[in-house]
Amino acid sequence: MTDPEIYPITGDWTNASLNPKRYEDLYEAAASSPGSFWLDQATKRLDWIEPPTIAGDWSFAKADFHIRWFADGQLNVAANCLDRHLAKNGDTVAIIWEPDEPGEAARHITYRQLHAEVCRFANVLKAQGVAKGDRVTLYMPMIPEAAYAALACARIGAIHSVVFGGFSADALAGRIEDCGSKIVITADEGRRGGKRITLKACVDEAASRAPSLERVIVVRATGADVPMGERDIWYHDALATVSDICPPEPMAAEDPLFILYTSGSTGKPKGVLHSSAGYLLWADFTFKIAFDYKPGQVFWCAADIGWVTGHSYILYGPLSNGATTLMFEGLPTWPDASRIWQVVDRHKVHTLFTAPTALRALMKEGDDFVRRTDRSSLKLLGSVGEPINPEAWRWYHDVVGEGRAPIVDAWWQTETGGIMIAPLPGAVPMKPGSAAKPLPGVMPQLVDDQGTPLTGPASGNLCITQSWPGQMRGVWGDDERFFQTYFTTYEGKYFTGDGCRRDADGYYWITGRVDDVINVSGHRMGTAEVESALVLHEAVAEAAVVGMPHDVKGQGIYAYVTLNAGVTGDDELRRALIAWVRHEIGPIATPDKLQFAPALPKTRSGKIMRRILRKIAEGDTSSLGDTSTLADPAVVDDLVANRVV
Numbered sequence: 001m002t003d004p005e006i007y008p009i010t011g012d013w014t015n016a017s018l019n020p021k022r023y024e025d026l027y028e029a030a031a032s033s034p035g036s037f038w039l040d041q042a043t044k045r046l047d048w049i050e051p052p053t054i055a056g057d058w059s060f061a062k063a064d065f066h067i068r069w070f071a072d073g074q075l076n077v078a079a080n081c082l083d084r085h086l087a088k089n090g091d092t093v094a095i096i097w098e099p100d101e102p103g104e105a106a107r108h109i110t111y112r113q114l115h116a117e118v119c120r121f122a123n124v125l126k127a128q129g130v131a132k133g134d135r136v137t138l139y140m141p142m143i144p145e146a147a148y149a150a151l152a153c154a155r156i157g158a159i160h161s162v163v164f165g166g167f168s169a170d171a172l173a174g175r176i177e178d179c180g181s182k183i184v185i186t187a188d189e190g191r192r193g194g195k196r197i198t199l200k201a202c203v204d205e206a207a208s209r210a211p212s213l214e215r216v217i218v219v220r221a222t223g224a225d226v227p228m229g230e231r232d233i234w235y236h237d238a239l240a241t242v243s244d245i246c247p248p249e250p251m252a253a254e255d256p257l258f259i260l261y262t263s264g265s266t267g268k269p270k271g272v273l274h275s276s277a278g279y280l281l282w283a284d285f286t287f288k289i290a291f292d293y294k295p296g297q298v299f300w301c302a303a304d305i306g307w308v309t310g311h312s313y314i315l316y317g318p319l320s321n322g323a324t325t326l327m328f329e330g331l332p333t334w335p336d337a338s339r340i341w342q343v344v345d346r347h348k349v350h351t352l353f354t355a356p357t358a359l360r361a362l363m364k365e366g367d368d369f370v371r372r373t374d375r376s377s378l379k380l381l382g383s384v385g386e387p388i389n390p391e392a393w394r395w396y397h398d399v400v401g402e403g404r405a406p407i408v409d410a411w412w413q414t415e416t417g418g419i420m421i422a423p424l425p426g427a428v429p430m431k432p433g434s435a436a437k438p439l440p441g442v443m444p445q446l447v448d449d450q451g452t453p454l455t456g457p458a459s460g461n462l463c464i465t466q467s468w469p470g471q472m473r474g475v476w477g478d479d480e481r482f483f484q485t486y487f488t489t490y491e492g493k494y495f496t497g498d499g500c501r502r503d504a505d506g507y508y509w510i511t512g513r514v515d516d517v518i519n520v521s522g523h524r525m526g527t528a529e530v531e532s533a534l535v536l537h538e539a540v541a542e543a544a545v546v547g548m549p550h551d552v553k554g555q556g557i558y559a560y561v562t563l564n565a566g567v568t569g570d571d572e573l574r575r576a577l578i579a580w581v582r583h584e585i586g587p588i589a590t591p592d593k594l595q596f597a598p599a600l601p602k603t604r605s606g607k608i609m610r611r612i613l614r615k616i617a618e619g620d621t622s623s624l625g626d627t628s629t630l631a632d633p634a635v636v637d638d639l640v641a642n643r644v645v
């Protein structure tokens with residue numbers, strides 16, 4: 001299949017750092033001699049305490065499985081994000097903080113100020129006994145202190161685990177316990193879209209289920225009156241007694257930098273573990289080439305630091321590059337659908353990196369909200385987290401960017417640490433809806449269900465055949481799960497879980513997850529997690545959850561629930577179950593539709609046939625395929641007849 005639409009490189013972008021030839025050369029250099037390519041990048045791009053002499057040292061094979069990069073090097077990530085910029089760029093603004101409330105003053109934090117704040121926060125942590133290798137959980141609103149806290153951990157070699165502020169007390173407790181963190185950093189409350197998020201209260205609730213927790217550091221953000229118990233201390237009190245001098249801890253390249261929990265197709269969320277040097281280099285390198293960042297530009301990644309996008313493109317990538325990164329506390333749709341564009345104008349944002357779900361929500365409100373703003377500073381656009389449908393792509397390009405700003409459709413994952421496939425601005429012409437071409441060092445391969453590599457134009461399962469510096473290094477506390485999850489489906493390759501098409505021009509088109517993971521508003525949700533939450537309810541015997549198309553969220557959550565004998569499935573119970581899941585996991589897991597089913601379609605061996613459930617949820621009931629292997633084919637008729645529309 002050839003694609004009708006191709007957007008050539010135009011305007012300012014003919015003078016970008018990369019051009020098509022330079023991209024091809026870089027790709028070729030990284031492919032043909034990865035060792036010298038990455039050693040060169042690592043020594044040029046980062047500041048080392050002990051420079052490495054080896055680059056990648058890895059094997060995806062079972063007998064010899066290991067992944068290491070720059071293993072004999074030593075550095076400190078926070079020093080790379082702060083100290084090395086001070087001499088020349090100490091007065092450059094590192095973070096612009098835009099508050100939730102539109103009229104409120106923004107904050108501008110220079111590299112020098114950020115350095116001092118991070119050193120003080122690091123000393124607060126040290127005073128609490130936090131040492132190298134300890135895990136520290138962050139449950140924070142989008143305020144500068146969240147950045148200080150993460151970088152403070154990096155400075156002293158503690159491993160941060162950021163838990164998105166929208167997760168429930170239960171989800172938080174599970175994540176605290178899984179990594180055995182003794183300390184949580186939170187705030188009295190968060191603010192978003194004019195609403196308050198009761199973070200401290202959630203931590204209190206989580207604490208009763210998280211016995212490892214000893215200390216809670218509370219940042220005063222809204223000034224709400226929150227009860228302080230024996231384990232709690234106010235950050236501002238702790239600050240009073242610490243100095244602002246804190247030398248960075250020398251870290252081995254492979255020492256962990258952070259854990260970030262993400263959903264998979266089975267079991268509890270996994271603690272994805274990232275390294276210090278390899279991760280930092282990937283965040284640094286991909287930020288520079290994917291966004292062609294130049295000093296003076298304001299870069300805005302409109303994600304939350306609770307997700308990997310926030311880690312790599314609000315914090316580590318921009319700060320390692322000495323860039324100015326914008327941190328936004330609010331919501332794109334509040335007070336109205338003009339907010340993003342007003343923030344762009346207020347801070348003269350050059351690059352905006354956001355998710356298709358936000359674009360679709362704004363697009364629905366009409367062009368006027370965009371057109372009434374100036375946006376002339378905006379020269380580059382990014383899209384991340386889920387496939388962008390061509391209609392949203394064109395709106396972003398034509399209406400938001402007025403045709404002058406390329407769109408970097410960045411495909412990657414929590415596991416990859418940073419961007420893997422994207423049309424580099426100035427270097428790769430765009431096709432709406434395609435993530436285009438792999439970055440230097442990324443070796444994608446499509447395989448069929450048997451694992452046979454496919455060449456030329458093809459559709460298949462997306463694997464990566466060679467390690468790259470930003471690759472995750474493990475699942476916290478479960479080495480076997482790391483290997484099992486990613487390297488056994490297709491032996492000797494990293495399997496992404498995504499389906500993908502490659503066209504005749506070698507462009508990659510991600511078609512979505514092929515496993516039991518759904519992508520809701522650019523956030524990953526395991527169907528198994530939602531099912532576990534449902535069956536915890538006393539009325540529920542069994543549950544099966546699938547994704548369904550949703551015009552704003554990309555995918556919505558459709559739940560089939562079988563009730564215990566004697567329980568009647570009425571609207572009240574439906575509402576109660578939906579609220580239950582929301583409370584158990586968090587608002588992002590809220591089922592959009594919930595159908596009571598007398599039974600679920602199962603094979604004779606008892607396996608739920610999700611393919612059929614997906615079709616019914618999609619409303620595609622005319623082509624359910626072969627149902628003859630079902631233990632009781634009549635179950636399907638009931639499901640079809642009672643589909644929730």
Ligand code: WT7
Nearest residue numbers: 384385386387409410411412413414510513524
């Ligand atoms: C999954 C990873 C990327 C960081 C934020 C989400 C989907 C991500 C794209 C894209 C199509 C995309 C994939 C991937 N995805 N970016 N540009 N086009 N799909 O990270 O929560 O780890 O989710 O998001 O399905 O596997 P995540």
